[in-house]
């Protein structure tokens with residue numbers, strides 16, 4: 407019987423008592439749940455990572471303008487800008503996270519990890535991590551398995567959906583998955599991996615879901631970039647053994663508590679926050695008119 411990912415404390419205890427690694431415990435779970443084999447799970451994961459890499463490439467090379475016009479080739483502009491504000495690596499990280507998410511906003515193919523709204527964070531962080539540290543694909547795939555275990559626990563204790571827990575649940579969870587994967591891939595301990603998750607969640611708590619015009623474009627795309635940066639800052643802090651103080655399970659419980667007390671206008675309804683601004687409302691009206699204009703004539707009222 408595999409571990410059912412109810413808590414981080416339980417995950418660690420299970421691995422210690424069953425003498426399996428974190429990665430192996432996720433593979434056991436996947437094999438059990440999908441009635442599959444380790445080989446098939448790893449093949450599927452390799453495919454998912456290939457799609458992530460393709461999304462980064464597509465977003466940096468192809469035309470990326472969304473139908474609303476709110477997304478307009480931002481990733482390429484960042485990637486090609488002559489001034490790197492911090493380092494060329496940071497510039498690449500930000501542009502890659504933007505790129506993969508722009509592909510999603512322009513209806514291209516992405517991996518929803520854990521959701522389409524947060525689909526730029528793992529591609530941006532993993533591709534950049536792999537390049538900087540010269541890691542093989544196998545190490546990145548194991549990191550993604552760690553991320554999967556983290557997501558399973560967040561889903562169990564809080565939520566992964568913006569409509570349930572606000573944007574902290576989507577981009578916050580993806581950032582936590584990425585931070586754990588980064589620490590794992592850089593040979594961090596179990597405690598350091600879990601500490602990276604706790605620090606990331608602490609940084610993302612309370613973030614509302616307020617997509618302009620109800621489209622997963624603004625602020626979603628730029629939040630993928632900031633979440634990717636937070637994943638790296640959390641990993642850097644955790645690898646240095648700086649303690650999050652509040653244990654990771656309690657951080658996730660706080661996320662659940664905040665999500666459940668968040669008003670519905672901040673949960674993907676496009677009725678609050680940025681969506682409710684004057685400009686947000688104007689864009690929503692324009693998008694609605696565009697949609698009516700492209701309806702076939704016979705569907706319009708007489």
Ligand code: SF4
Nearest residue numbers: 523568573576615626
């Ligand atoms: S604002 Fe809402 S729709 Fe956009 S990424 Fe965050 S949770 Fe998803």
